[in-house]
Amino acid sequence: MNAMKRAVAALAAAAALFLAGCSSGGPAEDDASPSPTGKGKVSDIRGITLPAWNADDYKRPEAATYLRQIAATGAGWVTFTPTWYQDRVTDPAMRVTDETAADDSLRHIIGLAHEAGLKTMIKPHVDLVKGGDRAEIRPADPDAWFGAYTRFLTHYARLAAATGAEQFSVGTELAGTSRDGTRWRKAVAAVREVYHGPLTYAANYDEYRNIPFWDALDVIGIDAYWPLGDRPTTDTARLRRAWQPITDELAAFSAAHHRKILFTEAGYVSQRGTTTAPFSWTVSEKPATDEQAAAYEALLAALDGKEWWAGVCWWMWDDWxxxxxxxxxxxxxxHGKPAEKVLRKWWGKSSPSGD
Incomplete structure (x- = not known):
């Protein structure tokens, strides 16, 4: 999510109108229509994101446990998010910090994921050192920034190819740059030179309609944080009705672009009001695991069986x-909440893992 460790997402609370390790409601398969440009297929992705906040998180002793727990929900995919940072939104480049997952740790956890039977997506992020919304990044020198960004992407694309990562995202919620189709196409082409699996871009729910380069990618990625109402609710039927206009729009968008749609992120905090602001880490201080579970249920039920839907990658598993x-x-x-039981119900794992 664009508010990684410190930032509180502050996205516009617009009305509800909206690839790796992630979910759809049918049988656990990986069959799909052929990807238009990359090798591999993108469909019925059911999985969970495991982000890193420090250089060695992915090498910590808990890594193998987390992956076993993720697999035990019925997930088939896991997403990893190595992150580089820039100080200001106008900076010409991004850089590694001590919060960037080290390459050896990323290689390590991809190997562990494969051993656990999970497919992997690498989804590199760019964030701001002092927190804030990455959608506000608007470089003063676009040529310099895109040059640096392409080097950043191809670094991880080579790592993805070397480790056998099954899918790759070329960006996440960079709305301040994502209308620049010419420069983005060049960046995508550079990635394709070194990585031959399916590619996506993780557009925010209020950004995806403005992306001019979907035809250069294999699947449309959307971070699905639509508000589902203006007041808290645990009424699953009400939440499903809120999804109806969104899914109608997405079906048409998918058909127009001849691409399936993957929810590259979706998630809800276990706080009262999460359904009104799914993008917020701090919507309230009142626990509400029942509202979180209702939101999980409504999303999976509303999207179940949609032919244009490639799945969902939930944000996120446990923090380190x-x-x-x-x-x-x-x-x-x-994890350990009613929402996990919802995942197990939809993904076919009925009993807790015990981890």
Missing amino acids: PDTGETAKRLAYTP
């Missing part, structure tokens, strides 16, 4: 010990 700034009882993780 001593790194999360949101208490687990209030955080996005479904």
